[in-house]
Amino acid sequence: MKKIFLNVDKYQYDIHSLFKAFHGNEDVKVIISENVTTETSEKESGFEDAYATVNIVIKEETTEYIKGLVQVKILIDPKAVESAEFIDYLSTSKNENISTSGDSSTFDTSKNALKKAIYRALVKATGTELPWGNLTGIRPTRIAMNLIDKGKSDSEIYDYMKNTYFVSDEKIALSISIARREKDILKEIDYENGYSLYIGIPFCPTTCLYCSFTSYPIGAYSKVVDDYISCLEKEIDYVSENFKEKTLDTIYIGGGTPTTLEPHQIERLIGYVREKLDCSHVKEFTVESGRPDSITRDKLKAMKKMGVTRISVNPQTMRDETLKLIGRRHTVAQLIDSFNMAREEGFDNINMDIILGLPGETAEDVRYTIDEIKKLDPDDLTVHSLAIKRGSRLAEVIHEKELKGELKVPIMESINNTEEMMKIAQKGASDLGLEPYYLYRQKNISGNFENTGYARRAKAGIYNILINEEVQSIVALGAGTVTKRVYGNGRIERCDNVKDIKMYMDNIMEMIDRKKMLFM
CATH class of the missing domain: 1.10.10 (Arc Repressor Mutant, subunit A)
Structure with a gap:
């Protein structure tokens, strides 16, 4: 564990995130201690096990501005009390939220002045620079x-x-x-008078090791699916009544795995959407078909019949041994069959997701996956860097190992995305004629890289851009979903539906009331 001692109760999240970015899978803890000062010696009691100290000194603060300095010491070898030290200055105008930092030749926020100091010290201590700084x-x-x-x-x-x-x-x-x-x-999207619709289907064949999304095993919940759809229909009724003057631009059915629904359930749900909402301006209708072990020809026919224009068939990797390790109970052969079946049923906009940094995978495994995907020729490829999410089983496995004192175990040592892997995926997308069209990052992302969507012209996922750039209101239906209202001035407010399926269904009118309050 990397312990960071900080003298004030401020900026802990940013400090934690930046140290974590340099130290991958190691746990990082920010500890508030008033004993940290500019004169603090790491030999003093309480700092023997420190990896770093961060000292923020406010020298002058008024209603208009704040001035001070930040001192960062990173201990390369605590026993030898060696440190990489950097001092930068905080100086921000509270009214304009810009400031001078360091030699007064650049403008900055006080928070970024702090992050600069930490970054420079970490670069000096580790000899490593991060791609996103x-x-x-x-x-x-x-x-x-x-x-x-x-x-x-x-x-x-x-x-x-x-x-x-x-x-x-x-x-x-x-x-x-x-x-x-x-x-x-997005040039033809009317942000102010338009909206997008998200429908969450929280069921999966099995839960993947790395996943933290709301999902429940379909085998145990199959008897409640119809009742769940009935609750979705009540939410759709709310949208029909309250958004009839708005333009519906995109529809995205995600999860979970939406194709855990049976063909008649798919037709029922989408049919209700089309009956109640004006879909005449919808530019994109996506169903995340993700798991090949949930896809059948009849389900593909149902989606095509109901006007779905874009689907996902996600391998994550083309190595069977990795699929088994991460809890995806399908084979590469099933993935290929599902993809080809979707093409046969007329789908001309198919996305595929892959994850770099999966346990045990090397650059050669990524190259093999990309080569196999190139044979299938998808229209859209999303390249994810593995993020160890707090609510995932993978995070639980790592935590269990830490509690037992097993700090170096194969699963931790083998989770590693690299620049070489990213370049292999990037070249593969380019070879397929796909261009990068959206990008986002996640906390605890492997290698401090990013997730990038690549697509052919006219096949880019519009909803993906809207959800990430947060420029349009998105009304979200179903358990565990989050509705976002985007105001004209850029302000964003949210309301969520509870994650538990039973609670969601038992309190469906409350879920609707939350949206009513948000869009009053």
């Missing part, structure tokens, strides 16, 4: 998009991202290209 947020393309909206040139955006966040040249170029592509794809 000190950025800990999940939507780096938004920075580029906001600057484009302000009329900034590519060179001005480059200078800002480089000087403010230390982002690598490659990631800056990627951010700019995706931001411009997103703006082109």
Whole structure:
């Protein structure tokens, strides 16, 4: 465990995220201690097991601005009391939220001045630079998009991202290209008078080791599916009545695994959507068909009949041994059969997801997966970097090992995404004629990389961009879903549905009332 001692109750989340970005699967703990000062010696009692100390000193604070400094010491070898030290200055105008940092030649927020100091010290201590620099947020393309909206040139955006966040040249170029592509794809979307609809189906054949989404085994819950759909219909009735003056742009049925529904249930649900809502302006209708072990020809026929235009058939990897390890009870052969069957049924916009950094996989495994996917020729490829999510079974396995003192076990040592893996996937997408069109990051993401969607022109997932850039309201139905209201000034408010299926169904009118309050 990496223990970080901090002298004030402030910025813990950003400090934790940045140290975690440098130290992958190791646990990081930020501890508040008033004993940390500019004169603190690591030899003093209480800091022998510290990996780093962060000392924030506020020298002057008024209603208009705050000034101070931050001192970061990272202990390379605590016994030898060696440290990588960096001092930067906090100085921010509270009214304008911009400030001078360091030599007063650059503008910054006080929080980013702190992150700069930590980043520089960590680079000095580890000899490693991160592809996204000190950025800990999940939507780096938004920075580029906001600057484009302000009329900034590519060179001005480059200078800002480089000087403010230390982002690598490659990631800056990627951010700019995706931001411009997103703006082109969304140019016909009416953010203010339009909305998108998300419907969550929280059932899966089995739960994958890395997954933290709301999901329940279909085998144990098959008898409640029809009642669950009845509750979805009540939520659809609410949307029908309250959004009839709005334009429905996209529909996305996700999960879980929506194709755990039987063909007649698929027709029932989508049929009700089409009966109650005006779908004449819908630009994209996606059903996440994800798991090949849930796909049948009859289900594909039902989706096609009901006007679904885009589906996912997700391998995650093309190695059977890895699929078994991560809890996906299907084979590569089943995946290939499902994909070909979808093509035979007329689906001309099929997405495939892969995950880099899965336990035990190497660059050669990624290359093999990409080569096999190229044979299938999907229209959209989403490349994920494994994120160890708090609610996943994978996180539980790691935690169990830590409690037992087993800090170095094969599953931890083998979870590792690399730049080489990312480049293999990127080249594979390019070979297929796919261009990057959306990007997001997650907490605890392997290798401090990102998740990127690649697609052919006119096949990019519009909903994916809308949900990540948060520029349009999304009404979400079903257990464990989150509705977002996006106001004209960019403000966002949310309301959620409870995750537990029984609680969701028992309290369906409360779930609807939450949306009514949000959109009053």
